[in-house]
Structures are given as C-alpha cells and as structure tokens.
Amino acid sequence: MQHSKTTETEIDFRAEFDTLRDQVNELLKSLKNKTEATASSLGENVESKMEHYQDQAGQKLHDAYAAGNAGLNDVGEHIRKNPVASMLIAFGVGYAIFKVLGQGK
Structure with a gap:
C-alpha cells in the first residue's frame, strides 16, 4: 500500500510540475511578445521624431540661407547706391584692422 500512495503522490507532483512548466513557458512567450511590440513601437516613435527634427533642421537651414541672402542683397544695394562712402x-575698417594687428608700427 505504501508503494501505491507514493506513486499517486509522484504522479500528482509531476502533473503539477508539468502544469507549472507550461504556465512559465506561456508567461515567457507573452513577455517576449510584449517586449517585441514595445521595442517596435519605440523604434517607430524614434524614427518619427528623427524625421521631424530633420525636417525642422532643413527648414532652419533654408531660413538662415534666405536671411543671409537677403542681408547680402541689402549690402549690395547699399554699395550700389553709395559707392564712394x-x-x-571699407578702407577705414581695413586700416583699423591693420593697426590693431600691429602691422603698422
């Protein structure tokens, strides 16, 4: 009789162990799927933000180029209107730089 009781206990223990192992495997699969989904979502979010910042940087570069062009056009127009002045x-600025750098001693 002792032998059959031990056998029933062993069978119950093995069944519980198998059930627990299956539950752990399911939990690991679920965790893996959630991790992959989160990583994918994070990657898409980073990619979207990078595109946004690249667009903004391109726009700022374009704006700076346009402002520089406008400034050069204004200077050019001023020079055309007042060439002697x-x-x-220009001569005065060049002379001042020459003196400041010590070349005119």
Whole structure:
C-alpha cells in the first residue's frame, strides 16, 4: 500500500510540475511578445521624431540661407547706391584692422 500512495503522490507532483512548466513557458512567450511590440513601437516613435527634427533642421537651414541672402542683397544695394562712402568705410575698417594687428608700427 505504501508503494501505491507514493506513486499517486509522484504522479500528482509531476502533473503539477508539468502544469507549472507550461504556465512559465506561456508567461515567457507573452513577455517576449510584449517586449517585441514595445521595442517596435519605440523604434517607430524614434524614427518619427528623427524625421521631424530633420525636417525642422532643413527648414532652419533654408531660413538662415534666405536671411543671409537677403542681408547680402541689402549690402549690395547699399554699395550700389553709395559707392564712394562704401569704399571709404571699407578702407577705414581695413586700416583699423591693420593697426590693431600691429602691422603698422
């Protein structure tokens, strides 16, 4: 009789162990799926933000280029309207730089 009781206990223990092992495997599969989904979502989010920032950087570069062009056009127009004054200013600035750098001693 002792032998059959031990056998029933062993069978019950093995059945519970198998059930527990299956539950752990299901939990690991579920965790893996959630991790993959989260990583995929995070990757898409990062990619979307990178595209957004690239677009913004491109727009800022375009704006800076346009502002620089406008500034150059304004300077060019001023020089065309006042060529003598512009040459005197350029000469004065060049002379001041020459003196500051110590070349005129």
